[in-house]
Amino acid sequence: MLCRTVNRLFSVPPLNRIAPTPGVDDRTDMLGFLNRSLASGTGFLDEFAPLNEIEGRQVLDVGCGLGGKTVAMAASGAAEVVGVDTDPEKIHWARTLAADAGVRNASFTVQSVSLLGFPESHFDLVLLTDVIEHLDDTLAALLECARVLRPDGKALVGFPPYFSPWGAHLFTYIRVPWAHVVFPEREVLEVWRAYHENKLARGETYCSEKRARCIMNAETVAELWDLNRMTIAEFLRLVRETPFRARLLRLKTPRGLGSFLTRSSFLREYVVTHLVAVLEK
Numbered sequence: 001m002l003c004r005t006v007n008r009l010f011s012v013p014p015l016n017r018i019a020p021t022p023g024v025d026d027r028t029d030m031l032g033f034l035n036r037s038l039a040s041g042t043g044f045l046d047e048f049a050p051l052n053e054i055e056g057r058q059v060l061d062v063g064c065g066l067g068g069k070t071v072a073m074a075a076s077g078a079a080e081v082v083g084v085d086t087d088p089e090k091i092h093w094a095r096t097l098a099a100d101a102g103v104r105n106a107s108f109t110v111q112s113v114s115l116l117g118f119p120e121s122h123f124d125l126v127l128l129t130d131v132i133e134h135l136d137d138t139l140a141a142l143l144e145c146a147r148v149l150r151p152d153g154k155a156l157v158g159f160p161p162y163f164s165p166w167g168a169h170l171f172t173y174i175r176v177p178w179a180h181v182v183f184p185e186r187e188v189l190e191v192w193r194a195y196h197e198n199k200l201a202r203g204e205t206y207c208s209e210k211r212a213r214c215i216m217n218a219e220t221v222a223e224l225w226d227l228n229r230m231t232i233a234e235f236l237r238l239v240r241e242t243p244f245r246a247r248l249l250r251l252k253t254p255r256g257l258g259s260f261l262t263r264s265s266f267l268r269e270y271v272v273t274h275l276v277a278v279l280e281k
Contacts, residue, residue, distance in 0.1 A: 003176070003183040003191045010175035021171040027206040034097040037068030042076045044069060044129065048156045051248055051278045054078045057124040060148065062113045062141070063131030067094025067106070073127075074098070074106035082118075084111040089208045114140040121150045132159040133167075133230040139238050146243045146281055155244065155279040162222075162229040163269045165254070169225040172196070178270070180221045188221050231269050235277075244279035251275060 027033045045052040055077040061070040064083030071094075074081040083106065085091055094108045111117055114137050126145045135141050145155050160167045165177035170188065173195035179188050193215060199205045207215070218224040232251070239246060251262045251272045258271035 001187060001191065003179065003187045007174050007176050007191060021175050022166055028204065030093060030206060031100065034066055034068060034093060037066065038071055038097060038101060042072050047158065047250065047276045048278055051154060054125060058122065059125045059127060060123045061127045062145065063134065064094055064108065065090050067097045067108060070094060071098050071101055071103050071106050074103045075101065079105065081106045083108045084113065086110065086112055087210055089210065113144055116144045116148055118148045120147055122148050124150055124153050126155040128155060129158040132157060132235065133162065133228060134226050135228060138228065138230065139241060142238060142242045142244065149281060151281055153281060157277040157279060158274060159230060160274050161232050161269055161272055162227065163231065164273050166273065168221050169227065185221045189218060189224060192224065232272060232275055233265060235275065239279065243281050246277050247280045248278040
């Protein structure tokens, strides 16, 4: 199997240094993992500077996951931060993290971003980091975020475009950039699943029941991580259908080496590793 062979090559020097994968943290000790994510603080907000002020703000963290960013913002000056996610197990761990950290101005609830249970103009800031690419109805989600934001509110968005080197979220086990573009999908899926099952059997990783079902039922690479194959062009098109306008747009490339390629609407889909946007009503 070509994908497996090439993947082994990219796992050893010098290829693993030429094409380093994003960091993957160990989740066998969940509280340890949660506290490490909390310790990273609010540094993730730097990419939205200078439009990243959270001091005294009412913040909604959409797709909050395990709550590391939510609790970090609450502990760093936000008036109140509400984290929402569709996965009850993630919300459980997020509440555990907040209680363990002694943070009282962070709360969590199971909700869909397409139908938020908050009144209009309730929040100053909505955070959508690494969530846009997982939504079933991105337009409905953006419209809901606009509805719950105050007139001068902002939405902070960050996600990897699907066709970027790591856009398929395969890097936990597949070290080959653009693997989902280069190799047949079924082959990539089989290689990723085999590595995951081996690590799971050895007790070297943690997997919730929901994730396990997603992994085993996936028939495409996108389904492996519930991806909607979001591209830069599609995201910008959807934004134009909302009350939002892009106040800030950054297209990040590896070490900035491919920044000149972002001028091409075609090439940027493949070289941009992360899109960063600040949306205003």
